Amino acid sequence: MARTPRNTLSADLIVRTALELMESKGTDAFSLRGVAAELGVGPMALYTYFRNKDDLYDAVRDHLMGLLPAVPADAAWPDQVRAVCRSLRLLMLQHPCLAQLLASRPLSGHETARVAEGLLGVLRSAGFDPETAARTHTTLFTYVLGATTWEIQMAAERRDPEAWRRLRTSMESLSARDFPTVVELAPELARTTGGNDQFNYGLDLLLAGLTKNKEEEGYSEVPGEVFEEEI
Amino acid sequence: MARTPRNTLSADLIVRTALELMESKGTDAFSLRGVAAELGVGPMALYTYFRNKDDLYDAVRDHLMGLLPAVPADAAWPDQVRAVCRSLRLLMLQHPCLAQLLASRPLSGHETARVAEGLLGVLRSAGFDPETAARTHTTLFTYVLGATTWEIQMAAERRDPEAWRRLRTSMESLSARDFPTVVELAPELARTTGGNDQFNYGLDLLLAGLTKNKEEEGYSEVPGEVFEEEI
DNA sequence: CACCGTACTATACACTGTACGTTAGGAACT
DNA sequence: AGTTCCTAACGTACAGTGTATAGTACGGTG
Numbered sequence: 001m002a003r004t005p006r007n008t009l010s011a012d013l014i015v016r017t018a019l020e021l022m023e024s025k026g027t028d029a030f031s032l033r034g035v036a037a038e039l040g041v042g043p044m045a046l047y048t049y050f051r052n053k054d055d056l057y058d059a060v061r062d063h064l065m066g067l068l069p070a071v072p073a074d075a076a077w078p079d080q081v082r083a084v085c086r087s088l089r090l091l092m093l094q095h096p097c098l099a100q101l102l103a104s105r106p107l108s109g110h111e112t113a114r115v116a117e118g119l120l121g122v123l124r125s126a127g128f129d130p131e132t133a134a135r136t137h138t139t140l141f142t143y144v145l146g147a148t149t150w151e152i153q154m155a156a157e158r159r160d161p162e163a164w165r166r167l168r169t170s171m172e173s174l175s176a177r178d179f180p181t182v183v184e185l186a187p188e189l190a191r192t193t194g195g196n197d198q199f200n201y202g203l204d205l206l207l208a209g210l211t212k213n214k215e216e217e218g219y220s221e222v223p224g225e226v227f228e229e230e231i
Numbered sequence: 232m233a234r235t236p237r238n239t240l241s242a243d244l245i246v247r248t249a250l251e252l253m254e255s256k257g258t259d260a261f262s263l264r265g266v267a268a269e270l271g272v273g274p275m276a277l278y279t280y281f282r283n284k285d286d287l288y289d290a291v292r293d294h295l296m297g298l299l300p301a302v303p304a305d306a307a308w309p310d311q312v313r314a315v316c317r318s319l320r321l322l323m324l325q326h327p328c329l330a331q332l333l334a335s336r337p338l339s340g341h342e343t344a345r346v347a348e349g350l351l352g353v354l355r356s357a358g359f360d361p362e363t364a365a366r367t368h369t370t371l372f373t374y375v376l377g378a379t380t381w382e383i384q385m386a387a388e389r390r391d392p393e394a395w396r397r398l399r400t401s402m403e404s405l406s407a408r409d410f411p412t413v414v415e416l417a418p419e420l421a422r423t424t425g426g427n428d429q430f431n432y433g434l435d436l437l438l439a440g441l442t443k444n445k446e447e448e449g450y451s452e453v454p455g456e457v458f459e460e461e462i
Numbered sequence: 463c464a465c466c467g468t469a470c471t472a473t474a475c476a477c478t479g480t481a482c483g484t485t486a487g488g489a490a491c492t
Numbered sequence: 493a494g495t496t497c498c499t500a501a502c503g504t505a506c507a508g509t510g511t512a513t514a515g516t517a518c519g520g521t522g
Contacts, residue, residue, distance in 0.1 A: 007469075007519090031509065042471050044511075053510065103334060103380050106388045108401050113410050116420075120412040134419035139378070139433035146377020147370070149334050157337045170339050179344050181351040188365035189347075202370035208443050209436030240500080262478065275480075276501050284479065 009041065011049045015059045019095070022060070027097040032056070054105065061101040062109030067091060071118040077126035078207050084119045085144050085203055092148045096156070099149040127214070136210065147202055151194035240272065242280045246290045250326070253291070258328040263287070285336065292332040293340030298322060302349040308357035309438050315350045316375050316434055323379045327387070330380040358445070367441065378433055382425035 017038050022030045032053055036043040050056040072083050092098045123133040157163050176183045192198045248269050253261045263284055267274045281287040303314050323329045354364040388394050407414045423429045
């Protein structure tokens with residue numbers, strides 16, 4: 001019955017095909033049966049490599065995390081943090097499914113651990129104590145997650161003319177008496193639903209808060225890099 | 232045929248039933264057919280009140296946003312901002328479906344507008360110019376969204392013993408050679424996946440950044456409330 | 463060659479959202 | 493009071509979904 005030869009499938013091939021489908025058809029339209037059909041295989045064949053759909057999601061997520069570049073070595077820690085956060089955002093924009101994959105499943109997998117290791121390492125070297133480093137890591141990660149998820153969502157909405165029209169009219173129908181500020185700032189709000197500037201604004205707020213905290217606690221805890229030429 | 236009498240249904244009744252089901256059965260297990268069955272009605276009856284499932288989602292979201300308290304009037308602006316963000320987080324924790332509803336659809340509806348009006352009003356009165364107010368609003372909103380979504384997700388994972396066990400073992404199986412910082416900070420990371428302290432830490436970072444920016448730009452732009460008794 | 467584990471197939475089930483066409487309850491008007 | 497009409501709720505149907513269960517044939521090993 002034209003049975004496909006034996007070892008044509010592999011976890012990696014399935015992951016790559018799944019990713020392709022998510023990006024061409026849209027994350028919501030993704031289905032196991034679609035992947036199987038694309039591979040010319042019955043739906044159940046995938047269950048040899050993944051226990052269920054969520055398992056495949058995890059694998060796709062980790063595969064994508066593997067695309068993140070390493071932390072730049074020769075830079076001040078705030079710039080290293082910026083680099084990590086920005087490259088995560090860019091990856092999410094490039095692969096919109098990643099936003100949903102990150103938000104709907106816990107982190108696991110080697111590539112994901114590698115990314116966490118990078119950011120945590122930066123924070124520890126910068127002199128943050130273990131608890132503050134962990135807190136900061138989670139804060140930065142969740143900020144990137146929220147900001148970029150929102151950005152992607154709004155961009156998708158803008159691409160659908162029907163939905164976008166409904167959104168605009170519902171915005172414009174708001175009474176200027178009841179919602180004066182929203183109405184007044186409508187253009188600014190539309191402009192700040194995404195983009196590099198918006199993302200960097202929030203990121204720099206966080207970094208400003210971090211450096212401020214650090215200064216107030218004094219330089220005593222900063223390890224290692226003491227510049228002796230400054231007396 | 233035991234046809235249900237005519238005006239027993241209403242948009243509001245459907246929304247409340249949908250919300251109940253989302254919270255008892257879980258957001259993912261929610262279905263139009265489920266809510267119809269709960270109301271003792273055919274699935275298609277709902278389409279009289281909502282154009283489709285997403286439309287119902289929007290209505291549920293706006294219903295939940297209506298539960299948010301007003302901004303406290305007599306407080307300094309940073310505390311007002313804190314109050315808004317914290318009450319949004321608490322509402323999301325109380326109704327976990329809200330996280331997904333906020334992340335997967337654009338904002339619309341009167342109650343949602345009311346909340347935006349509150350926060351934007353605080354920022355404008357505090358002296359932020361329109362663009363900065365809008366940027367700050369989006370930043371705060373997306374931070375709350377990301378941080379709380381993550382918190383909810385991790386809490387759900389913790390509740391599922393099987394998933395939690397797998398997560399722990401995959402964490403512990405990480406090589407301390409390849410991921411020294413992750414392994415070292417594993418307990419801290421586990422502790423910072425949620426909770427008031429973690430949320431407030433990030434929120435205060437943002438506020439610290441905001442006040443720092445404000446101080447550097449000088450007091451010149453602060454409108455209105457000039458205290459004349461201070462010469 | 464025979465064997466066996468396993469990579470794949472086939473079938474089936476219980477679901478999903480929703481398009482389409484039908485029917486009957488209640489209000490409004492003659 | 494009778495007729496009409498609108499529309500709320502119904503029934504049926506379709507094209508999907510994830511995955512449990514059972515079967516089949518291929519590839520490597522004895």
